[in-house]
Amino acid sequence: MTRTRSSRKAAAPPAEAVPHAMTDDMVQLLTPSGEVTDAARLPDPDTQRHLYRLMRRARHFDERAWVLYRTGRMGVFPPYGGMEASQVGTAAALTHEDWLFPTYRDTGAALTYGLPIPQTIAYWRTSPHGWAMPENLKVLPFYIPIATQYPHAVGAALAEARRGTSNVAMAFIGDGGSSEGDFHEALNFAGALNAPCVFILQNNGWAISVPTRAQTKATNLSRRADGYGIPGVRVDGNDVLATYVVTREAVERARRGEGPTLIETVTYRVKPHTVADDPSRYRTADDTAGWDEKDPVVRLRTHLLAQGHLTEEQDAEIVREIEAEFEAALAEADAYPEPTPAEIVNHVFAEPTPALRRQRAELLAEEGQ
Numbered sequence: 001m002t003r004t005r006s007s008r009k010a011a012a013p014p015a016e017a018v019p020h021a022m023t024d025d026m027v028q029l030l031t032p033s034g035e036v037t038d039a040a041r042l043p044d045p046d047t048q049r050h051l052y053r054l055m056r057r058a059r060h061f062d063e064r065a066w067v068l069y070r071t072g073r074m075g076v077f078p079p080y081g082g083m084e085a086s087q088v089g090t091a092a093a094l095t096h097e098d099w100l101f102p103t104y105r106d107t108g109a110a111l112t113y114g115l116p117i118p119q120t121i122a123y124w125r126t127s128p129h130g131w132a133m134p135e136n137l138k139v140l141p142f143y144i145p146i147a148t149q150y151p152h153a154v155g156a157a158l159a160e161a162r163r164g165t166s167n168v169a170m171a172f173i174g175d176g177g178s179s180e181g182d183f184h185e186a187l188n189f190a191g192a193l194n195a196p197c198v199f200i201l202q203n204n205g206w207a208i209s210v211p212t213r214a215q216t217k218a219t220n221l222s223r224r225a226d227g228y229g230i231p232g233v234r235v236d237g238n239d240v241l242a243t244y245v246v247t248r249e250a251v252e253r254a255r256r257g258e259g260p261t262l263i264e265t266v267t268y269r270v271k272p273h274t275v276a277d278d279p280s281r282y283r284t285a286d287d288t289a290g291w292d293e294k295d296p297v298v299r300l301r302t303h304l305l306a307q308g309h310l311t312e313e314q315d316a317e318i319v320r321e322i323e324a325e326f327e328a329a330l331a332e333a334d335a336y337p338e339p340t341p342a343e344i345v346n347h348v349f350a351e352p353t354p355a356l357r358r359q360r361a362e363l364l365a366e367e368g369q
């Protein structure tokens with residue numbers, strides 16, 4: 001009997017019935033209430049405290065960015081509050097010899113890697129002081145075009161391999177970005193050429209107003225790795241101990257010359273797409289239910305306090321230090337000179353092209369210089 005189109009359709013589950021955050025094969029070391037599920041894989045207490053401090057620091061930036069935006073002291077900013085474990089646990093596995101390719105969502109990862117706070121503020125003020133790659137750091141400016149960073153990261157990783165180093169390239173992407181062609185080309189290319197790459201796919205449930213279940217039929221995005229013959233790991237993206245341990249393993253694999261890994265961090269965008277977005281227009285309280293209780297900072301704090309690895313006093317001191325560091329950095333960013341129109345073409349290429357030189361001369365002439 002010939003199968004009809006409608007009979008095939010009837011056999012498939014409706015897309016709405018497939019939750020984006022299925023928990024099959026998901027690595028988790030701490031439950032949402034802070035209980036240890038796999039003691040043998042836990043990092044040592046110093047590392048746990050270090051990760052906690054980095055998450056608090058990332059969260060503080062996110063919170064201050066909202067206030068600065070609302071008071072006209074920052075441009076449009078894509079918040080990542082609630083996704084700190086996904087960004088901190090991953091980026092903390094790198095050294096400054098390694099490359100980081102962040103998207104607009106990944107300020108927390110860039111800060112963790114070592115991007116200075118004043119420069120980060122300048123970027124989100126759309127100031128050229130924030131565009132340049134710092135001299136001594138291999139972190140690219142936040143990518144806005146979706147997925148372009150993935151092939152770039154493969155190129156950087158292959159260059160490191162060709163030079164004979166053991167340095168790796170880490171690139172971030174979202175669930176939406178993982179439906180773009182560049183994502184798939186990069187994974188195939190990296191697999192075929194054994195590039196020392198660590199691909200972080202942050203599945204936060206949304207691509208602006210489009211839920212993950214509506215933009216792909218795939219329910220486990222880590223399995224996208226199977227198509228390219230590389231390992232794919234699914235990790236609880238709100239458990240920083242799990243993201244750190246899994247990423248460390250992938251980084252070590254890449255350093256040993258064993259090739260790329262795809263890591264899907266299952267998390268949630270509890271915040272709007274950007275500070276200028278209003279998610280109440282496309283999602284309800286039911287959509288977001290349960291995610292506040294999975295807060296990654298609260299989860300690790302609960303665990304550290306329960307284990308005696310942190311006291312309330314030490315916690316308060318950490319917060320004070322982070323606040324002071326941020327305010328000093330903000331004062332430094334405030335003191336950057338106002339950019340002039342001609343600076344818009346700065347930092348685009350190491351050697352400006354003839355067209356850029358011409359544009360710069362025209363802008364300088366308009367400024368009367």
Ligand SMILES: Cc1ncc(C[n+]2csc(CCOP(=O)(O)OP(=O)(O)O)c2C)c(N)n1
Nearest residue numbers: 105144145146174175176177204206207208
């Ligand atoms: C090439 C390209 N197409 C479309 C856009 C518009 N756009 C900006 S953010 C976004 C959604 C991306 O979603 P996801 O990859 O899940 O990342 P998230 O914002 O959740 O971090 C889109 C489509 C873009 N910036 N670049």
Ligand SMILES: [Mg+2]
Nearest residue numbers: 174175206207
């Ligand atoms: Mg997303």
